[in-house]
Amino acid sequence: MIDTLKERKTSLAAERAGVIPSGPDAQQAQAVLDAFAKAEPDGFPAWLRTVRGAARTRAGQLGFPTTRHEEWKFTSIAPVLQLPLHPAGKMRAKITRKDIERFTFGLDAYRLVFVDGHFWPDLCSLPEKGHLQLGNLPGHMASSELEKHLARHAQTDANFFTAFNTAFFQDGAFVSIAADQTAAKPVHLLFIGASEQAGATALPRNLILAQRGARLKVIESYASLSDAARITNAVTELALEEGAEVEHCKVQQESGRAFHIATIQAVQAKDSRWTSHSIATGARLARNQIQTLLNAEGASAILNGLYLGDAGQLIDHHTVVDHARAHCESHEFYHGILADHAHGVFNGKIFVRQDAQKTNAKQTNRNLLLSDDATIDTKPQLEIFADDVKCTHGATVGQLSEEAVFYLRSRGIGAERARRMLIQAFAGDVIGRIGIDQVRAQLEEMLAERFDRSAE
C-alpha cells in the first residue's frame, strides 16, 4: 500500500518534471533561467541546493505569467520581457553614506544595506552580539533556524517570480530575535538599485524570524540611485512564533523606469500579531504579493497599504489572508490614489478554512481617481468554508469630494491647496497607522512634497 503511494508520487513528480514548456513565453523563460543558472554561487548547503533545483524546474514549467493567468489578468509583464534580463553585477563605484542618507528616514536603526542585491557591509549598522541576530543570508547558512524556515514558507508552485527568486537569489537579510526580547531599535533593510544597465535584475531574499513573545519592527525599503530599467524580484519570509509581535513596513519608491515584483509571506503561530504596511509610490510596474497564514488560534494580522501612482505607473497589490485555524482576526485597509494614466490593481483574497470557526476578517479598499484616465481594478475574493465567521469587505472608487473642496475654499484656502489637503488626508489615513514615528513623519513629508509637485 505504502509502496504504491510512493510510486504514484514519484511518477507524478516525474510527469511534472517532464512537462516540456512550450510557446514563446516558456521558451523565453527557459533561456532566462539558463542565463541566471550560470551565476549560481558556491557555498550554499546541499539542502538549499535541492530546494533551489526544484524551484528552478518549477519556474521552467510555469514560464512567465501572461494576462491569461487569472492572477495576472490586469498586470502585463510584457515590458519586462523586452529587457535583456541578467543578474545585476556588483557596483564598482563607491557608494557612500551620503548617497544613501535620503533613504534612511533619518531613523536611528540597525541597518543592512544591499546594492543591486549585493550586501554592502560598509554602510551597515549592526547591533552588538545579543538577542538580535542581524546579517546577510550567506553569513548565517549554518544556522539551524535558517534551515528550518528559509524557502519553506513562500510557495513556489504557482508563482513564477517566487520560484525564480528561490532558484537564483544570492543574498538578502537574515533577522532573528530571541524569545521574549524586544529589539532596542527598529531594523531597516535598505535595498538600493544603482545599476545603469537595463535588464539588470536583483533578487533579494529575506528571512525574518521572531521567536516566542519577541517584538520587532522592520522597515524594508527599496529606492533607486539610477534611472535605468532595472528589475527587482524580492521575496521576504516572516515566521512569528507564539505571541510574537512584528511590525513590517515596506516602502517601495524605486525610480519611474524600474520594475518591482515582490512576495512577502508571513506564517503566524498562536497569539502572534503581524502588522504589515505596504507603501508603494515608485516603479513603472510594481507588483506586491503580500500573504499571511494564520496558522494557530488567536493569531491576528493587520495589512495596511497605500499605493500612489501617476504618469503611466501600474501598481498592483495581491493580498492573501489565509485563516487556517479558529479564533483569528485580520484587518485589511488599503488606499489607492491614482493620477494621470496610472493603473492600480487590488486583489484581496481571504480564505477561511473549515477549521477556522469564529474568524473575524475585515477588508477595505478605497480608491481616489484624480484624472479621467486613471483606472483601478479592485476585487475582493472571499472563500469561506467555515460557518461561524464574521467577514466583511468593501471597495470604493471615487473622486475628491467637491463639497469638501468648496468648504475649504470658502475659508480662504486656494483650490489647489484644498485638493492637496484632501488627497493628503486620504493618504494620511494609512500612513498614520505606521507605528514607527520617524518613518511616519518622513513619509508624510515625502507625500506632501510629491503632491506639491503633481499640483504644479
Place this chain on the structure above:
Amino acid sequence: MLEIHNLCAGVEGNPILKDLSLQINAGEVHAIMGPNGGGKSTLAQVLAGRSEYEVTGGTVSFNGADLLELKPEDRARAGLFLAFQYPVEIPGVNSTSFLKAALNECRKARGEEELDAVEFLEIVKKKTKLLELDQSLLSRSVNEGFSGGEKKRNEIFQMAVLEPKLAILDETDSGLDIDALRVVAGGVNKLRRPDNAALVITHYQRLLNYIVPDVVHVLVQGRIVKTGGKELAMELEERGYDWILEAVASNGKP
C-alpha cells in the same frame, strides 16, 4: 458693504432667484426669512461662490469689488464668510491646521503678517472661550464625528477666528437646542462691530430674539417681497407665511 441688484440664479437651468435686490451697510444685521424652497440657501451659496449655481443676471458688489467675478477663496479673503447650514465632515484634515492655513490666507490678503503656531493658539484659546467650545474638538478632523450642535458652534468659532467683514449665517439655528442657540447667538453678538455686518438666514423667528436684526426681509419664490424692521419677524412668527404667500399670489405684492 454688499449691494445686490436684480440677481438671477438657478441650478441646472431651473431659475431660483429672480431679480433679487438687497443692500447691507456696515454695522447692520439683516435677516432673511421665508418659507422653505424660497431661495434662502441658494442666495447664501451663490454669494459664497458655489459653482453648481449658475448666475444668469444681475450684479453683486462687495466693498466695491465685483463679487461674482471672484473665486470662492478670494471672496473669503476679501472678508466674506458663510456659516454652512450643513457643515461637511472632512476626515483626515486636522481642524487646527486647517483653520491656521485659512486664517493666514486671509491675513495675507489683508496685507497682515502670517501668524506662527504660538500666536495662532493664543487666538484659538480666546475664541473657543467665546463660543464655549470644547478645545479638544480642534485636535480632531474638521467636523468629523461632531454633533449637530458642535458643528454649528464650530462654524461660528471659525467666523470668530477669521473676523470677516460680512458673515452669512445659513440656518445656523436649525438643529440647535435652546442653550446652544443662546451660546451661538451670544458669540455672534459679541462679534458685532460698526465696521462689519451680518446676513442671518432663518426659517424661524426664534434666533432673532437673540440676534436682533436691524432689517428683516421676506424671501418668497426667489424675490424679496417684503422688507421691514425687527417687528416684521414678530408678525411672521404670529401669522406664519401664508398671508404673504396669498398676497403674492393675488397681486404679486403683499
